Each structure stands twice: as C-alpha cells, then as structure tokens.
Amino acid sequence: MTVTVSLVLVFSLLVLALLRFKAVGVGAAIACALFGFYLADTDAADSINETVTALTDAISGIG
Structure with missing residues (x-):
C-alpha cells in the first residue's frame, strides 16, 4: 500500500508546529x-521542483 502526502501539507504542519512552540512568530511565518x-x-521554480522530485524519489527508493 502506498501513501502519498502532499509537500504542502507537510510544510504547513511544520509551520503550525513552529508557531505552536513559538520557534517562529506569525510575521515570519x-x-x-x-x-x-x-x-x-x-524561473527558479522549475529547478526547485526538479530537485524536490529527485529527493523524494531517492527517499522513496530507500524504503
């Protein structure tokens, strides 16, 4: 069974955790x-997307 989680969801949870533990302020978030x-x-968006895709493929290939 494959579980797919959106990176937007992961990053939003990270930001919420940082806000909750007061590691970052609302303005910074x-x-x-x-x-x-x-x-x-x-133009950097394509390069960033390719890098993130390569990293997630590498991580999924490990498990």
Whole structure:
C-alpha cells in the first residue's frame, strides 16, 4: 500500500508546529509563505521542483 502526502501539507504542519512552540512568530511565518508564493512565479521554480522530485524519489527508493 502506498501513501502519498502532499509537500504542502507537510510544510504547513511544520509551520503550525513552529508557531505552536513559538520557534517562529506569525510575521515570519507569513513572510515565508509569501516568499514561497512569489518564488513559484520565478524561473527558479522549475529547478526547485526538479530537485524536490529527485529527493523524494531517492527517499522513496530507500524504503
């Protein structure tokens, strides 16, 4: 059985945990979210997507 989890869900849970444990403030979390939103519109988005895909494929190949 294969379980697929969206990276958006994983990162949102990470941000929520950081906010909960006060490791990051609300302003910093919003700034990071906006940075990711605007980064997705740049030419770097394709390279980032390819790198993340390669890493997730490598991790899934281990197990």
